[in-house]
Amino acid sequence: MIAxxxxxxxxxxxxxxxxxxxxxxxxxxxxxxxLLLGWFSVRNGIAQDVDTVAxxxxxxxxxxFVPAAVGVxxxxxxxxxxxxxxAAALVVSAVLTIAVSALVLKILxxxxxxxxx
Amino acid sequence: xxxxxxxxWVYLSGTPLLALFLTLAAYYAGVVxxxxxxxxxxxxxxxxxxVTVAAAISIMGIPYPKYFEGAxxxxxxxxxxxxxxxxxxxxxxxxxxxxIVPLVAALFAGAATSIASAVAVxxxxxxxxxxxxxxxxxxxxxxxxxxxxxxxxxxxxxxAVFAVTTGILGAVLARSVLDLVGSKAWWQRGxxxxxxxxxxxxSRAFSVSPEAGTYAGLAMxxxxxxxxxxxxxxxxxxxx
Numbered sequence: 281m282i283a284x285x286x287x288x289x290x291x292x293x294x295x296x297x298x299x300x301x302x303x304x305x306x307x308x309x310x311x312x313x314x315l316l317l318g319w320f321s322v323r324n325g326i327a328q329d330v331d332t333v334a335x336x337x338x339x340x341x342x343x344x345f346v347p348a349a350v351g352v353x354x355x356x357x358x359x360x361x362x363x364x365x366x367a368a369a370l371v372v373s374a375v376l377t378i379a380v381s382a383l384v385l386k387i388l389x390x391x392x393x394x395x396x397x
Numbered sequence: 398x399x400x401x402x403x404x405x406w407v408y409l410s411g412t413p414l415l416a417l418f419l420t421l422a423a424y425y426a427g428v429v430x431x432x433x434x435x436x437x438x439x440x441x442x443x444x445x446x447x448v449t450v451a452a453a454i455s456i457m458g459i460p461y462p463k464y465f466e467g468a469x470x471x472x473x474x475x476x477x478x479x480x481x482x483x484x485x486x487x488x489x490x491x492x493x494x495x496x497i498v499p500l501v502a503a504l505f506a507g508a509a510t511s512i513a514s515a516v517a518v519x520x521x522x523x524x525x526x527x528x529x530x531x532x533x534x535x536x537x538x539x540x541x542x543x544x545x546x547x548x549x550x551x552x553x554x555x556x557a558v559f560a561v562t563t564g565i566l567g568a569v570l571a572r573s574v575l576d577l578v579g580s581k582a583w584w585q586r587g588x589x590x591x592x593x594x595x596x597x598x599x600s601r602a603f604s605v606s607p608e609a610g611t612y613a614g615l616a617m618x619x620x621x622x623x624x625x626x627x628x629x630x631x632x633x634x635x636x637x
Contacts, residue, residue: 288480
């Protein structure tokens with residue numbers, strides 16, 4: 281398990297370095313994610329210990345953004361002033377995003393199926 | 398000599414222990430409630446934990462920066478967990494085979510719709526820039542979205558709150574919306590939900606069908622990477 285954690289932290293560190301010196305707009309952990317994906321494809325698989333640690337982290341992902349999200353207490357006045365705008369934006373956008381993605385998939389996969397037959 | 402309660406309190410609230418305990422206990426309570434509620438998306442454990450911790454620190458009179466100082470150990474792992482997302486993404490990539498064109502097209506269309514519709518509605522109803530900025534990131538999975546938020550100088554807190562709310566909304570509304578547009582195949586339904594509602598949508602999709610869940614997870618991962626690459630480039634031109 282420690283071996284897996286060491287590897288993941290190594291890629292996180294590598295990502296931070298690349299992000300700091302080369303790709304300043306992309307967050308370090310995302311660069312680390314992409315580098316780790318590259319490493320998996322080079323190795324053509326995922327080492328067991330990396331899999332174990334990553335699965336544990338990803339399964340409890342929700343816990344990790346609680347501390348930042350609690351900061352919402354500092355935004356109360358602003359959120360209350362714009363409650364309608366925020367609520368409407370979130371609901372309309374969620375509905376439209378699901379609908380548009382599903383429609384694009386439906387239309388394009390139908391066309392693809394027709395081309396193949 | 399017996400130390401009085403006040404002294405014990407001062408001692409405890411000076412260490413990270415209190416903030417860590419509060420955070421983990423509130424999240425644990427959230428998970429228990431979520432399980433009891435048959436994993437209904439509205440009983441989201443993150444939302445329950447955030448409301449509980451926010452209420453607790455307000456009652457105890459702990460200022461937020463002080464709480465965060467203690468809870469930053471949990472917060473730090475967010476970056477590590479983001480790197481770890483490579484594992485589910487790599488496993489999901491096999492599902493792309495033979496369907497790459499419709500999936501990538503749907504991803505781009507969905508991502509663009511998410512930003513355009515949220516920003517347009519918020520602007521129309523008079524929201525200011527501090528609210529609109531985080532809306533650009535609300536369909537990107539929260540750990541990645543929050544990292545991007547720091548780069549483009551919008552609030553990571555509001556990004557997380559909007560992302561969790563979007564996840565819950567997507568998970569609750571998906572069935573009706575997908576039926577309405579006549580989406581039938583599980584892989585299509587799952588992918589559409591993953592594009593819009595990232596992690597929370599993905600766990601919802603898994604609870605309905607493993608095939609839908611796999612595609613929702615793939616959508617979440619790809620949307621996360623796409624968002625991290627493109628949103629920092631486009632944001633300066635779109636925010637106005």
